[in-house]
Amino acid sequence: MRAITFLLILTFALPACKKDGGYHNSPDAEKKIPMNTYDYLKSKVGVFDSLVAVIDRLGLKGTLTDSGITLFAVTNQSFQLAVTNLNRLRKQSDRDPEYLSTIDREQLDTMVSYYIIRGKYLSDSLQLQDGLDLFSVRFGYPMHAKSTRASASGFEKGGPEVIDFSNTKRSKFVKFWSSTTTGSNNIETTNGVVHVVTPDHIFGFDEFVKRLTFVPPPPNLMLTIGGKLSVLRDNNGGPDNGEGSKKVIDGDDHTKFLCEFQGRVWMKFELNTPAVSSVYTLTSANDAPDRDPRAWTFEGSNDNVNWDELDRRFNFFFEQRYQLKVFSFQNTTAYKYYRINISEVNGSNLYQLAEWTINSTK
Numbered sequence: 001m002r003a004i005t006f007l008l009i010l011t012f013a014l015p016a017c018k019k020d021g022g023y024h025n026s027p028d029a030e031k032k033i034p035m036n037t038y039d040y041l042k043s044k045v046g047v048f049d050s051l052v053a054v055i056d057r058l059g060l061k062g063t064l065t066d067s068g069i070t071l072f073a074v075t076n077q078s079f080q081l082a083v084t085n086l087n088r089l090r091k092q093s094d095r096d097p098e099y100l101s102t103i104d105r106e107q108l109d110t111m112v113s114y115y116i117i118r119g120k121y122l123s124d125s126l127q128l129q130d131g132l133d134l135f136s137v138r139f140g141y142p143m144h145a146k147s148t149r150a151s152a153s154g155f156e157k158g159g160p161e162v163i164d165f166s167n168t169k170r171s172k173f174v175k176f177w178s179s180t181t182t183g184s185n186n187i188e189t190t191n192g193v194v195h196v197v198t199p200d201h202i203f204g205f206d207e208f209v210k211r212l213t214f215v216p217p218p219p220n221l222m223l224t225i226g227g228k229l230s231v232l233r234d235n236n237g238g239p240d241n242g243e244g245s246k247k248v249i250d251g252d253d254h255t256k257f258l259c260e261f262q263g264r265v266w267m268k269f270e271l272n273t274p275a276v277s278s279v280y281t282l283t284s285a286n287d288a289p290d291r292d293p294r295a296w297t298f299e300g301s302n303d304n305v306n307w308d309e310l311d312r313r314f315n316f317f318f319e320q321r322y323q324l325k326v327f328s329f330q331n332t333t334a335y336k337y338y339r340i341n342i343s344e345v346n347g348s349n350l351y352q353l354a355e356w357t358i359n360s361t362k
Contacts, residue, residue, distance in 0.1 A: 037071055037189045038064035050079035054100055058109050060138075063116065069137055069192040070117040072165050072182065077199040082208040089213055098212060107211045111204040113138040114167055120193050123147040123161055123185045131164070142168045144177070161185060163195055167205045169319045170289045171346070176317050178205040207319060217281050217326045220357040222249055227271040235259050243352075253322050253354045256285035261351040266341040269358055274302065274334040276361045280311075282325050282340075283355035284318035291352040292318055295344035298327070300335030307339065317346065322354065331361070 033040050038061050041048040051074050055061055063069065079100065087097040100108070113136040124147070126132050131146025144166040166179040184196040202208065235244040235258055248257035248267065259265065277300075284292055298311040311329040318325065338358045345351050
């Protein structure tokens with residue numbers, strides 16, 4: 001009898017183990033939906049209302065109806081977190097609140113595009129060891145996705161399948177990426193695939209608040225006072241070349257200064273008369289993020305020999321191309337010379353920058 005009982009246990013136990021593969025394999029609630037991606041979102045009232053409202057405002061309905069796409073669908077909660085964080089900061093500055101219907105259209109359009117990917121990608125196509133590079137349908141913006149398994153009850157990778165979805169910030173360095181995960185995968189519509197992003201994700205990754213609270217810098221002393229630019233080394237074609245040093249102060253972010261890095265580059269501006277500055281700006285160039293400055297000091301001098309350190313930055317990166325960054329610091333001294341001394345770039349043997357300004361104290 002003991003032998004018979006043992007055989008019966010094996011008969012039922014073995015198929016059960018084979019069925020779940022030794023881990024919890026959460027089935028998809030829905031596999032194939034007989035409607036397009038846009039109509040699917042509309043059908044989920046109370047889940048994707050904010051996403052649908054943004055899509056309608058930006059004129060993206062056709063993209064989600066006819067194009068072959070993969071959508072990383074953001075829930076209402078993700079939008080709520082983003083807008084709440086934004087308006088909490090705006091309230092501290094005595095500024096009126098913003099909503100999805102009033103937020104700058106260009107900024108909103110760029111951020112929504114992160115989640116709409118050209119082509120159809122089920123999770124099994126994202127199982128490569130290094131994941132897969134993806135590109136947004138509207139701007140060709142580089143994103144990244146990798147399928148993995150979450151942990152469950154202390155069992156590493158013993159839980160349901162999830163997708164690590166990342167904004168690469170146009171950087172090849174993973175540590176600079178901003179990432180989230182999915183809570184539901186592989187919902188197939190008639191024109192694409194939908195993966196649902198976890199509700200604790202903040203829409204826009206880490207850019208929503210930063211983009212919409214931008215404060216323009218004060219007047220540019222290079223223009224209001226004038227002076228002379230010099231650099232440690234120039235472009236091989238000279239300062240007047242198409243990518244020579246003069247391009248970094250020409251007021252056009254679609255031109256740039258490009259030169260060999262060789263471990264250090266500085267740019268110096270001699271004002272016609274000394275002035276107090278406590279702000280400067282840098283604008284990223286059009287391509288190749290590995291050429292961007294990563295670490296530097298900003299310095300002031302009145303004799304062009306002895307330099308006072310006014311600001312120091314390290315592990316810096318631009319999230320986008322043509323992006324203006326404003327840097328503030330404490331200073332009450334009027335200097336005739338200001339210099340930015342770049343000690344590190346993001347991995348290239350070249351250095352580039354679209355624009356540099358020295359600005360008056362706020």
